[in-house]
Amino acid sequence: MSDYPALHLLIGGEAISSDREMIEVLDPSTGEAIASLPSATAGDLDTALEHARTGFAKWRATSADEREAILRKAAGLIRERSQQIGAAITREQGKPVKEAIGETVYCAMLLEFYAGECKRLYGKTLVRPDGQRVEVRHEPVGPVAGFSAWNFPALNVMRKIGGPLAAGCSVIVKPSEETPAGGLALVQALHDAGVPGDVCQAVFGVPSDISEHLLGSPVIRKMTFTGSTAVGKHLAALAAQNLQRTTLELGGHGPVLVFNDADIDKALDTMAGNKFRNAGQVCVSPTRFLVEEDVFERFRDGFVERAKAVKVGNGMEADTQMGPMANARGPDGLQAKIADAREHGAKVLAGGERIGNQGFFHQPTVLSEVPIDAAIMNEEPFGPVAIINPMPGYDAMIEEANRLPYGLAAYAWTQDSKRRMRLASEIEAGMIAINGGTVSAADAPFGGVKWSGYGLEDGADGVTACMVSKTVHETA
Numbered sequence: 001m002s003d004y005p006a007l008h009l010l011i012g013g014e015a016i017s018s019d020r021e022m023i024e025v026l027d028p029s030t031g032e033a034i035a036s037l038p039s040a041t042a043g044d045l046d047t048a049l050e051h052a053r054t055g056f057a058k059w060r061a062t063s064a065d066e067r068e069a070i071l072r073k074a075a076g077l078i079r080e081r082s083q084q085i086g087a088a089i090t091r092e093q094g095k096p097v098k099e100a101i102g103e104t105v106y107c108a109m110l111l112e113f114y115a116g117e118c119k120r121l122y123g124k125t126l127v128r129p130d131g132q133r134v135e136v137r138h139e140p141v142g143p144v145a146g147f148s149a150w151n152f153p154a155l156n157v158m159r160k161i162g163g164p165l166a167a168g169c170s171v172i173v174k175p176s177e178e179t180p181a182g183g184l185a186l187v188q189a190l191h192d193a194g195v196p197g198d199v200c201q202a203v204f205g206v207p208s209d210i211s212e213h214l215l216g217s218p219v220i221r222k223m224t225f226t227g228s229t230a231v232g233k234h235l236a237a238l239a240a241q242n243l244q245r246t247t248l249e250l251g252g253h254g255p256v257l258v259f260n261d262a263d264i265d266k267a268l269d270t271m272a273g274n275k276f277r278n279a280g281q282v283c284v285s286p287t288r289f290l291v292e293e294d295v296f297e298r299f300r301d302g303f304v305e306r307a308k309a310v311k312v313g314n315g316m317e318a319d320t321q322m323g324p325m326a327n328a329r330g331p332d333g334l335q336a337k338i339a340d341a342r343e344h345g346a347k348v349l350a351g352g353e354r355i356g357n358q359g360f361f362h363q364p365t366v367l368s369e370v371p372i373d374a375a376i377m378n379e380e381p382f383g384p385v386a387i388i389n390p391m392p393g394y395d396a397m398i399e400e401a402n403r404l405p406y407g408l409a410a411y412a413w414t415q416d417s418k419r420r421m422r423l424a425s426e427i428e429a430g431m432i433a434i435n436g437g438t439v440s441a442a443d444a445p446f447g448g449v450k451w452s453g454y455g456l457e458d459g460a461d462g463v464t465a466c467m468v469s470k471t472v473h474e475t476a
């Protein structure tokens with residue numbers, strides 16, 4: 001298709017696409033193949049590792065000014081290309097094209113922030129008498145291997161490559177094979193701006209083979225992954241074999257605490273928009289709505305009304321508000337969880353079904369009064385479903401919010417400033433939005449606690465996560 005690019009591996013600056021096993025890429029709005037993607041051989045991965053080793057020696061020697069200029073130029077190219085990158089993301093992943101363009105522009109913003117950080121990587125000198133000096137230096141950790149998921153084909157990849165490149169590391173990234181074009185376009189923009197081909201590389205293939213191969217090599221000094229908790233634990237164990245430093249951005253099960261003094265209309269407009277963004281396939285998606293009893297009916301009915309009004313369609317159409325889910329696992333998994341919730345006595349107040357038999361569409365869905373032993377109360381649904389349950393008050397809401405092993409994003413709505421302070425300290429999460437829906441910004445650390453992972457991306461922390469300290473004790 002003309003609006004979907006040709007796909008290849010990018011190893012040592014070379015685009016490789018022939019004589020390799022091919023993987024089909026599907027359009028989730030039709031379920032049909034739109035392109036094929038070459039799979040890296042073991043030899044390709046060895047070549048990439050060797051490039052990463054030599055690329056690291058070269059890139060760490062560049063000045064902060066030079067790295068900053070190149071990363072800024074790449075950010076500019078990503079902005080210039082955002083329409084075409086966004087269209088490719090929609091074709092491979094399904095989200096409305098406006099969201100896909102927004103995701104691409106956000107990648108440029110993040111890269112611009114990282115570019116600025118190149119010049120803010122300070123060490124320190126400890127206080128000592130004359131004749132002695134103790135210097136704490138920060139150095140890039142070394143070649144990084146990044147593995148990312150399909151829900152944000154570009155942003156997940158930018159989070160894997162921006163921090164390492166700013167820190168002076170080389171990076172091999174494996175975007176999702178289901179959504180390769182978004183990430184590949186970012187790597188290409190970096191090359192076009194002057195990042196050497198051996199400093200930033202992209203590979204694809206059988207995910208477990210690639211991670212085993214790359215993490216089995218002592219060349220790789222850091223691993224970073226976005227995806228499910230199960231795969232994150234597996235990769236952490238692999239990385240432990242070579243003691244590679246690790247950043248894990250895993251799943252969540254976002255609680256939303258709505259108190260009786262909240263601005264209910266604002267909470268409804270903000271949270272319903274958030275819930276159905278990217279068909280709910282967002283790690284920070286609001287999922288368990290815990291609503292104080294005296295405002296429960298108003299909130300529930302308002303949410304149902306908004307869910308029913310969401311316009312679902314092909315993401316390429318301008319008026320689409322929610323596209324298909326990204327892959328066949330999406331509606332299949334959601335249907336199983338909704339059936340289980342029904343069996344446990346949950347009420348289905350909106351949606352609940354797939355849409356049509358073409359592509360991976362699912363209705364925006366609202367479940368209410370869902371018992372906590374239903375699977376959907378415990379496992380991340382990763383789809384367009386909101387669970388709205390009445391709660392007796394603060395203590396029960398906090399207990400439920402913290403009940404699960406996840407701790408990524410949480411949301412709370414209340415006008416009471418004392419309560420807001422308690423919430424900020426008592427909710428177990430990496431990020432909390434109070435009276436709003438935003439939990440990420442280019443300069444703000446992004447990451448979770450408990451089974452949602454460890455290590456941070458974005459902000460200054462996204463760069464320091466790719467650095468190690470060395471203390472030099474010097475005597476005159």
Ligand code: NAD
Pocket residue numbers: 147148149150151175176177207208209210211212226227228229231232234235249250251252282283329380381382
């Ligand atoms: P997954 O963890 O199996 O896959 C996510 C990504 O990891 C994919 O791109 C996949 O290619 C890659 N991957 C899988 N196994 C790998 C391995 N051994 N080595 C290297 N990379 C590997 O998740 P999924 O089946 O696509 O989705 C299942 C659940 O994962 C979702 O329902 C959701 O809960 C969670 N998820 C979370 C995020 C997030 O943003 N944190 C993103 C996608 C999926």
